[in-house]
Amino acid sequence: MDNNMKTTYRKRLEKTAKALEKNNMQAFVADTCEEACEIVKGLLREGAQISCGGSMTLNECGVMDIMRSGKYDFLDRAKASSPEEVGEIYRKAFFCDAYLSSSNAITENGELYNVDGNCNRVAAITFGPKQVIIVAGRNKVVRDLDAAIDYVKRVSAPANAVRLSLDTPCASLGECAGANIDNMCSGCKSDKRICCGYVVTGYQRDPERIKVVLVNEELGY
Numbered sequence: 001m002d003n004n005m006k007t008t009y010r011k012r013l014e015k016t017a018k019a020l021e022k023n024n025m026q027a028f029v030a031d032t033c034e035e036a037c038e039i040v041k042g043l044l045r046e047g048a049q050i051s052c053g054g055s056m057t058l059n060e061c062g063v064m065d066i067m068r069s070g071k072y073d074f075l076d077r078a079k080a081s082s083p084e085e086v087g088e089i090y091r092k093a094f095f096c097d098a099y100l101s102s103s104n105a106i107t108e109n110g111e112l113y114n115v116d117g118n119c120n121r122v123a124a125i126t127f128g129p130k131q132v133i134i135v136a137g138r139n140k141v142v143r144d145l146d147a148a149i150d151y152v153k154r155v156s157a158p159a160n161a162v163r164l165s166l167d168t169p170c171a172s173l174g175e176c177a178g179a180n181i182d183n184m185c186s187g188c189k190s191d192k193r194i195c196c197g198y199v200v201t202g203y204q205r206d207p208e209r210i211k212v213v214l215v216n217e218e219l220g221y
């Protein structure tokens with residue numbers, strides 16, 4: 001990428017990091033995935049029990065390799081052999097030392113916006129794990145909550161529905177069935193719907209709990 005663009009994106013990430021800090025979340029800006037991984041390693045204690053939400057970003061950035069390095073007690077749902085075991089891992093995640101995830105969108109006002117189908121991920125971001133580490137590429141940063149709602153309906157949710165081979169309207173239309181209705185929760189009535197819980201993370205009481213690593217690369221969707 002052109003260096004001028006990279007610098008412009010960096011300034012936007014720095015502005016967003018300041019806004020997150022005003023909301024009592026710790027924020028870091030990394031120029032590369034390698035830098036982001038070093039930050040994440042610095043936040044994790046060896047031997048800590050960790051878990052994560054489903055995320056393309058964690059895979060693409062290399063954070064999943066850190067989680068599977070053997071240095072941590074990783075509650076890995078990919079190793080579960082039944083839906084019951086997956087459900088058990090979702091519940092155990094609430095007691096973890098650290099929960100890792102991306103965010104569907106992050107506003108320049110310092111808010112995290114997440115939409116979930118099962119809601120295990122939004123639940124763990126909101127309550128439970130002692131520490132939450134969010135890793136997000138620059139493509140997740142949007143101006144405000146209206147833009148975040150729009151981004152999820154037009155980008156995140158359709159792309160995730162395609163990734164998961166779900167038979168939802170967005171997977172075939174390329175956007176949410178409710179994309180043009182001015183209502184956050186508008187959408188389909190599919191039994192495969194992946195938009196059921198809508199969570200905005202704003203000002204935090206505990207300044208130690210949520211850490212956000214903003215990466216100056218395109219990651220996930």
Ligand code: SF4
Nearest residue numbers: 157170176187188195
């Ligand atoms: S509400 Fe339905 S159509 Fe809209 S993004 Fe979610 S799953 Fe797709």
